[in-house]
Amino acid sequence: MAVSAMHAPRTTERSGSRRLAALLSACAAVLCVSVVAIIVCLAAASIYAWPNALHWYGPHNVFQPIWATLYVTFLALPLAALIGIPAAIAVSDARIFGSAVTRMRTAIAILGGFPTVVSAVAAAIALAALHQQATLTAAAIAVAFLNMPLMTALATAVLAGGTPDLREVATALGASPTYVVRRVLLPGSSMRLGAAVLIVATQIIGGAAAIALITGWAPVGSWPLAVDIWAHGADTYRFGESVTAAGALILTIAIWLLQGAAMLRQAPSHDAQESR
Amino acid sequence: MSPAAERAFVAAARLCAIAVVAIAPIVIMILLVSTALTLLEGKGELAVARDLMLALFGSTLAFGSLGATAGTAIGVGAALFAVEVASPAARQFIKALVGGLHAVPAVGFGLAAAAALLFSSQPPGGPFVFLLATLVLTVMIASVVFVQMRRELSRVPAGIREAASAMGADTVQVTLRAVLPTIRRKVAAIWWGAFALALGEATALSMIFQAAKTRGVDLGTLASVVLRTGAVDRGDAIDPIVALAPAALILLVMAVAATVLGRRAAGEPAWP
Numbered sequence: 001m002a003v004s005a006m007h008a009p010r011t012t013e014r015s016g017s018r019r020l021a022a023l024l025s026a027c028a029a030v031l032c033v034s035v036v037a038i039i040v041c042l043a044a045a046s047i048y049a050w051p052n053a054l055h056w057y058g059p060h061n062v063f064q065p066i067w068a069t070l071y072v073t074f075l076a077l078p079l080a081a082l083i084g085i086p087a088a089i090a091v092s093d094a095r096i097f098g099s100a101v102t103r104m105r106t107a108i109a110i111l112g113g114f115p116t117v118v119s120a121v122a123a124a125i126a127l128a129a130l131h132q133q134a135t136l137t138a139a140a141i142a143v144a145f146l147n148m149p150l151m152t153a154l155a156t157a158v159l160a161g162g163t164p165d166l167r168e169v170a171t172a173l174g175a176s177p178t179y180v181v182r183r184v185l186l187p188g189s190s191m192r193l194g195a196a197v198l199i200v201a202t203q204i205i206g207g208a209a210a211i212a213l214i215t216g217w218a219p220v221g222s223w224p225l226a227v228d229i230w231a232h233g234a235d236t237y238r239f240g241e242s243v244t245a246a247g248a249l250i251l252t253i254a255i256w257l258l259q260g261a262a263m264l265r266q267a268p269s270h271d272a273q274e275s276r
Numbered sequence: 277m278s279p280a281a282e283r284a285f286v287a288a289a290r291l292c293a294i295a296v297v298a299i300a301p302i303v304i305m306i307l308l309v310s311t312a313l314t315l316l317e318g319k320g321e322l323a324v325a326r327d328l329m330l331a332l333f334g335s336t337l338a339f340g341s342l343g344a345t346a347g348t349a350i351g352v353g354a355a356l357f358a359v360e361v362a363s364p365a366a367r368q369f370i371k372a373l374v375g376g377l378h379a380v381p382a383v384g385f386g387l388a389a390a391a392a393l394l395f396s397s398q399p400p401g402g403p404f405v406f407l408l409a410t411l412v413l414t415v416m417i418a419s420v421v422f423v424q425m426r427r428e429l430s431r432v433p434a435g436i437r438e439a440a441s442a443m444g445a446d447t448v449q450v451t452l453r454a455v456l457p458t459i460r461r462k463v464a465a466i467w468w469g470a471f472a473l474a475l476g477e478a479t480a481l482s483m484i485f486q487a488a489k490t491r492g493v494d495l496g497t498l499a500s501v502v503l504r505t506g507a508v509d510r511g512d513a514i515d516p517i518v519a520l521a522p523a524a525l526i527l528l529v530m531a532v533a534a535t536v537l538g539r540r541a542a543g544e545p546a547w548p
Contacts (some may be wrong), residue, residue, distance in 0.1 A: 115476025
């Protein structure tokens with residue numbers, strides 16, 4: 001096919017290759033410059049904000065939003081994992097759902113295409129219809145449900161990609177689904193399942209839209225850091241104080257560290273699969 | 277494990293999967309009933325007026341297609357350069373920097389762009405805000421595409437590269453004539469996924485449009501308007517949030533159509 005149509009490069013092709021290499025490197029440069037520009041912008045904007053942001057009793061300190069972020073994360077993440085990982089086990093073993101397993105996988109993939117704001121509007125309507133107060137706890141539970149499809153998809157990818165041969169052999173030898181999960185899947189993929197949980201944690205920490213829509217800006221005490229930044233990002237007074245920029249920088253570093261931890265957990269399989 | 281425990285485990289796993297999948301019909305039902313209540317029974321005023329809805333539909337499509345196309349082009353190009361062309365040291369450097377970009381939350385993008393609008397010496401015009409919002413969306417999408425593309429490139433059999441190199445092709449030719457054709461359908465799937473992602477992007481765009489509004493420029497997309505209109509203190513009233521359902525439903529139809537079309541055109545798309 002395409003490979004067979006190749007021949008030794010001529011001079012014009014070599015200069016064409018150089019131009020294409022320059023084009024590809026320009027694409028990489030755009031992304032590299034973007035991250036540097038954003039970080040420099042946030043760091044420069046927050047340079048005088050740190051005393052205010054780190055003042056324990058200050059009106060704009062970041063500790064209250066960080067506490068609210070931790071509260072939402074520690075409430076939503078276990079719930080998302082507790083339902084998402086068993087769901088992934090169910091859709092990754094054809095014996096549990098039979099012929100319906102393909103439809104289940106398709107449904108989860110389509111559910112992943114639902115915009116967060118749409119699901120959050122539905123959650124807010126459901127809460128209002130049930131006369132539930134818009135609290136941070138209610139928002140955290142809703143956020144857990146909104147992140148369940150992502151948790152399930154990531155865990156399914158881990159379980160499907162780990163040790164397919166071992167799984168097939170165990171199944172052929174008559175091992176039950178429970179045995180396959182306990183003895184074959186989990187020992188080989190627990191590290192990568194942990195990485196999937198960390199990736200979902202970054203989504204919960206960095207997500208602002210769902211909580212802002214579900215609580216409807218009701219007075220719930222302190223807002224999670226992402227929601228606080230979203231609410232005050234277009235506010236010249238708060239931006240002038242630069243506290244929002246300091247918060248955004250803290251949030252970026254937190255997510256970067258979590259993503260790094262997730263990548264380290266994925267490292268053994270990546271080394272084998274992806275040497276590039 | 278006893279047979280009873282075995283059955284209980286399987287039943288619990290099945291129940292969890294059904295609970296996850298059930299989110300979709302529940303969301304659709306809530307939005308359909310709320311839309312019917314708003315439109316047919318006149319239970320509440322539409323949160324987004326009919327004529328504005330058409331304009332927002334157009335701007336959402338414009339931002340979505342521009343952001344997805346430019347983001348996919350840059351993300352694919354950057355990944356091809358990092359994985360196939362760059363030296364190992366440059367590869368690690370690019371991977372680390374783009375990893376950092378991937379870690380920037382949507383509010384970080386929105387805040388940096390809002391600062392450019394809020395503190396510019398001259399009031400920004402509509403085209404400048406449009407370009408800035410498209411640029412932010414493009415970079416956000418490109419960082420996601422870069423990660424997906426790296427994953428796809430790692431799955432290309434090494435034999436394809438070896439065969440192409442053995443025939444005298446240089447690294448760029450190997451990339452464009454041997455590697456890229458083998459993942460052409462995956463790139464199409466990535467574009468559709470990026471389009472669905474761009475349609476639903478609300479956080480960063482709503483921050484940019486809010487900042488632009490303070491400088492006299494009024495722009496928006498369906499997702500950003502739904503977020504900005506819905507995130508206000510409603511008290512105990514249900515009508516304001518129910519009135520958002522028609523706009524949310526249109527956005528859902530657009531996003532699901534993009535996902536389904538992507539699956540039909542290019543097989544199973546990668547998770548955004």
